Amino acid sequence: MPKFTLTxxxxxxxxxxxxxxxxFGVYQSPPETCIQSVLTALKAGYRHIDTAQYYxxxxxxxxxxxxxxxxxEEIFVTTKIIRTTENPDRAYETAVKSVEKIGLGYVDLFLIHTPGRGKxxxxVTWGALERLVEEGKARSIGVSNYGIGHIEEMKGYAKIWPPHVNQIELHPWCQQREITTYCRTNNIAIQAYCPLVRNYKAKDPTLLALADKYERTTAQILIRYCLQKEWVPLPKSDNEGRIYENANIFGFEIEDGDMGVLDGLDQGARGAVVMAVINR
Ligand SMILES: NC(=O)c1ccc[n+]([C@@H]2O[C@H](COP(=O)([O-])OP(=O)(O)OC[C@H]3O[C@@H](n4cnc5c(N)ncnc54)[C@H](OP(=O)(O)O)[C@@H]3O)[C@@H](O)[C@H]2O)c1
Known part of the structure; x- marks a missing residue:
């Protein structure tokens, strides 16, 4: 039996x-399309949606x-604050505005989108998110694009530490081993953004050979790879067929040797399509 299930x-x-x-990611899902894409995703069985102020x-x-x-309560909704600020009222108000826009009473996870503008x-922005937890407006809080130094720094000011999640770019070409090892050691859940490398690697011969071997699409191999690394992948699609395709990854298992082959594709920060974290 392959490990992991959709639920x-x-x-x-x-x-x-x-x-x-x-x-299910919704970056670059235009507002007029997004409702239908999320409805399709929920129909396909996804129960976790990743949005952001920026989107x-x-x-x-x-x-x-x-x-x-x-x-x-059966659906997990994440959003992210884009602008960190030293103004506590502004940080809190913009975060609350997101919760109100989403209009579901609370969010399940609120992230700081990037380490941005200095310590x-x-x-201050982390303090605003902690306040959301105290007030029941966010059930959990975390960070995104944070390196080891950023998370260590939080020990000096955070009431809630470790952050519950670090969302970073992760796929075979950008494995960010230092930060993922650090997160695992410190019990921080790891979310993988750009798990499909935005389909830029669809013609990569190694990936195509594995897709052929497992009789799956290249996208399915990439998402399954994330699962087996114990990362939580956030594939995005606005296409009904691809939304279903990307969720159909629970019926097979990539063998250890082939996981090693994919591990061998790592290019470090050079392999990032958005960004690799800065660890120190
Ligand atoms: N925290 C951050 O800084 C950050 C940064 C980037 C992304 N994210 C999050 O992570 C999510 C995923 O990242 P992403 O959207 O940048 O990239 P991605 O999920 O790696 O790739 C999405 C692209 O791949 C296409 N695609 C989807 N399924 C496919 C399939 N089965 N076959 C071929 N092409 C397929 C999509 O087109 P169609 O829509 O036409 O299918 C879209 O162009 C985002 O939506 C967002 O929620 C977070």
């Missing part, structure tokens, strides 16, 4: 919160969840 949950550290092992579709994600008729702003 698997990952427990977040020091909380009662459980996060579905497969997520300008928080409202549509909330709308789709409401329209789906699926009980709120002072990171500290």
């Amino acid at each position: 698997d949950l990952v427990a977040l550290p020091n909380t009662l919160v459980k996060m579905p092992r497969l997520g 300008t579709n928080e409202r549509e994600v909330g709308e789709a969840v409401r329209r789906s008729g699926i009980p709120r 002072g702003a990171r500290k």
